[in-house]
Amino acid sequence: MFIRITISIVSVALIVGCTDPEEKAIPVQQPSTQSVDTPTEITGSSLLDALDQTVDYREKYTSLPPADSRWIEFGAFRSERPSTWFWIAPSSSFVMCNYVVPGVEGSELAMFAISRFDQGQGGDLSLNLKRWNSKFNTYEGAPVKPTVQTILVHGAESTIVEFRGEYMGAGAAWHRPDQKLLVVIFSDDSGTYYFKLLGPTETIDAHRDSFLTFLEKIELIKS
Numbered sequence: 001m002f003i004r005i006t007i008s009i010v011s012v013a014l015i016v017g018c019t020d021p022e023e024k025a026i027p028v029q030q031p032s033t034q035s036v037d038t039p040t041e042i043t044g045s046s047l048l049d050a051l052d053q054t055v056d057y058r059e060k061y062t063s064l065p066p067a068d069s070r071w072i073e074f075g076a077f078r079s080e081r082p083s084t085w086f087w088i089a090p091s092s093s094f095v096m097c098n099y100v101v102p103g104v105e106g107s108e109l110a111m112f113a114i115s116r117f118d119q120g121q122g123g124d125l126s127l128n129l130k131r132w133n134s135k136f137n138t139y140e141g142a143p144v145k146p147t148v149q150t151i152l153v154h155g156a157e158s159t160i161v162e163f164r165g166e167y168m169g170a171g172a173a174w175h176r177p178d179q180k181l182l183v184v185i186f187s188d189d190s191g192t193y194y195f196k197l198l199g200p201t202e203t204i205d206a207h208r209d210s211f212l213t214f215l216e217k218i219e220l221i222k223s
Contacts, residue, residue: 014191026129061187066097072097072099072114072214074096075096075193077193077219078155078218078219079215079219080217081099081214082185082210082211084101084210085100085210086099088100090113094115095114095115096115096116097114098111098113101197102203103202103203104201104203104206105202107203108200110199110203110204111198111199112200112211113195113196113198114193114194114195114196115196117191117194118190119187122194125159125185128185129146129148129161132146132181133163135167136163136168137166138166139177142163144164146161146163148160149162151184153184153186153215153216154188154218154219156186156187158185159184159185160182160183160195162180162182164179165178165179166179166200167179176200178197178200178202179200180200180201181197181198182208182211183197195214195215
């Protein structure tokens with residue numbers, strides 16, 4: 001049993017490492033659906049794709065588990081950890097923290113990750129939609145169309161994006177069928193946070209409420 005779990009964790013960690021350096025509405029506000037087409041062309045570059053060597057992201061690398069496992073802490077914020085999620089060391093210095101999300105009814109594990117970028121960094125929504133969308137195809141090989149909604153996170157209007165389809169690794173070297181990616185983009189005066197939940201559709205759907213509840217309960221860490 002131990003060996004099987006270890007292999008699954010490594011497999012999920014590899015998925016997230018390739019994506020980034022990756023129902024019920026939140027009770028506080030009913031999501032409003034937007035119609036967003038991913039652009040066919042992009043200009044510039046996103047810091048979600050290339051590491052800026054002028055910033056020491058190692059300061060944000062959480063190589064040790066949190067002192068209080070009841071909470072997931074990120075920057076000046078925290079929220080209650082869903083009871084079944086457990087911490088693992090981030091695979092990239094872009095990631096503030098990583099949590100393994102257990103599979104259900106025989107489905108594989110998923111991964112939850114949080115990253116943060118200073119104001120003006122990380123790329124705009126259109127650029128990131130293009131990048132995330134490049135990782136997904138339909139079974140016929142066509143691009144998928146994301147669902148984009150607006151929700152409230154810690155009192156701020158935020159964006160939640162959802163992709164579903166065949167997920168491709170770096171360089172399309174491997175494919176995983178029926179995967180889902182949820183990304184929530186939350187900004188405050190200090191910067192922008194990206195909350196990502198990636199894994200098999202069955203696992204993501206089973207943990208959707210926990211993910212939304214986590215976002216609903218975000219609070220400032222008391223000094």
